[in-house]
Amino acid sequence: MINFGEVNETNKMVEQENLDVRTITIGISLLDCMDSDLDQLNTNIYNKITTVAKDLVKVGKEIENDYCIPIVNKRISVTPIALVGSAACKSPEDYVTIAKTLDRAAKTVGVNFIGGYSALVSKGMTPAEENMIRSIPQALACTDFVCSSVNVGSTKTGINMDAVRLMGQMVKETAQYTKEQDSLGCAKLVVFCNAPDDNPFMAGAFHGVTEADAIINVGVSGPGVVKTALEAVRGESFEVLCETIKKTAFKVTRVGQLVAQEASKRLGIPFGIIDLSLAPTPAIGDSVAGILEEIGLEYAGAPGTTAALALLNDQVKKGGIMASSYVGGLSGAFIPVSEDQGMIDAVTAGALTLEKLEAMTCVCSVGLDMIAIPGDTKATTISGIIADEMAIGMINQKTTAVRLIPVIGKGVGETVEFGGLLGYAPIMPVNPYGCDAFVNRKGRIPAPVHSFKN
Incomplete structure (x- = not known):
């Protein structure tokens, strides 16, 4: 068990040496939100996130006050949206509606970022996954807190060079879409090899399909x-x-x-x-x-x-x-x-x-x-x-x-x-x-x- 002596030992670290808890991230599965109707899908996503994460910011602040440990960010990660939207989204524009829903949910519960606008394509891409990837520039341009990632390779599968080529284009398009903010959208876009399922750090966080319905990282x-x-x-x-x-x-x-x-x-x-x-x-x-x-x-x-x-x-x-x-x-x-x-x-x-x-x-x-x-x-x-x-x-x-x-x-x-x-x-x-x-x-x-x- 952790005792208060250990907490007291950290006081100097916090006050003088920039020690912080960088993030508490709730991972939320959206698999049970899937629906073939786009409007219903977006409603399900918004309701699930705002229900599961409704107390995250409040609890984070309480822990900060109780233990005098800075918690810089409170974040959410969700199931890769390329999977969640596959039945309902027929175009990149359809996926953008989900990005807006994620952003709205993040603002409602008051978190700093929401990750999981993601696709896992290390061996190949379905049409739905390609649509989602092609939506990234517009999605990051029209949202404030959404973060995106694409896993294009792994030790087990090799490197999907079709996805690598596409991501080069998407990075450039994201830069163009957000050029008035010095191409800030690219700061919220990560390309991975061997992406972990349980990463709480943005911009690459998503809730892996092997995880529980909700988890604290x-x-x-x-x-x-x-x-x-x-x-x-x-x-x-x-x-x-x-x-x-x-x-x-x-x-x-x-x-x-x-x-x-x-x-x-x-x-x-x-x-x-x-x-x-x-x-x-x-x-x-x-x-x-x-x-x-x-x-x-x-x-x-x-x-x-x-x-x-x-x-x-x-x-x-x-x-x-x-x-x-x-x-x-x-x-x-x-x-x-x-x-x-x-x-x-x-x-x-x-x-x-x-x-x-x-x-x-x-x-x-x-x-x-x-x-x-x-x-x-x-x-x-x-x-x-x-x-x-x-x-x-x-x-x-x-x-x-x-x-x-x-x-x-x-x-x-x-x-x-x-x-x-x-x-x-x-x-x-x-x-x-x-x-x-x-x-x-x-x-x-x-x-x-x-x-x-x-």
Whole structure:
């Protein structure tokens, strides 16, 4: 059991080191909402969400007040909408009505984001799934809180290159649809390989079809806590370094465990997983890049960066799994550029490039995240970048993702301001050479030989 002594130990972390519970996310199954009539489907979806999640924000605030632990976001994830809408939606425009319903439900219950405007197409696409994917640009342009994701590959199935090609086009269209907001819609769109069913972090969250009718997942974050702990062992051996990270991750995860148990009890919804991901914010000191620098790098991106990130990711997971029986999701360290002031500084200094970020994704939690690129980048180039990242996930049996933002009307050397947790980002250069002939091949890249384990 968790005791109040453990809670008191976190006071300094909360007050001085940016420790927070990044999100309480209710996952809600919409499978029982399915109907062949579009109007009835939308009514069912709205009623289910607003009933199950009606007390989420209130309970989150109560837990904050009772334990003095900041809970930054209260979120909802739902069953992938490509499945839910398959019987009723005959066009992309039909799917957009569901996006609007999700947005309206999110506003009614007062959450920050709702995820699950998603499709799982790692091996092939049905007509309904293609319609849903083609609806994404319009859906993200006409909603405020809806987040979208598409899983286009897995270790078991390979990479659906038809979906990869289509997603390059959708990223560009989403950028165009939201160009008046510096292509902000792309910040709510993730392309996955090996997407987990129980991820509470946006924009990639959805409620997996293997999950219960409703579930509580909690995401905890504390880059500042880890950095502060490492400052006390500066210059010590790798053994001391690793032990310090593990112990700190353990303490951070226990905070999430407490919040998850309380939320589950008060909402009457089963507890799913704790996701211990060092997710940075633009706040000074709340940076994964800052941890890498404390480990011994001049800037993130310097030689040794991938090794340092691998060490960090592994020790965070080792500490987390000792603190909770249900650690899952994407636990480890995120490296989003726009949300991490240290990453932004490294890009500005010329220490961190898109190619180095790709190398780092081999050992981190997700992938190429919140990276602003020139608005005139071709759709096929975006598809090529997606394909590279999906290959890393497929071969290494890990989750990888891409969240690129081609900012319409802006180029290398300019910056784009997203605001809030999304921060700001310098526009990064993209390799100018084409991959059109590769991307335009039909079909899929087969699963690797080590996928045959059954």
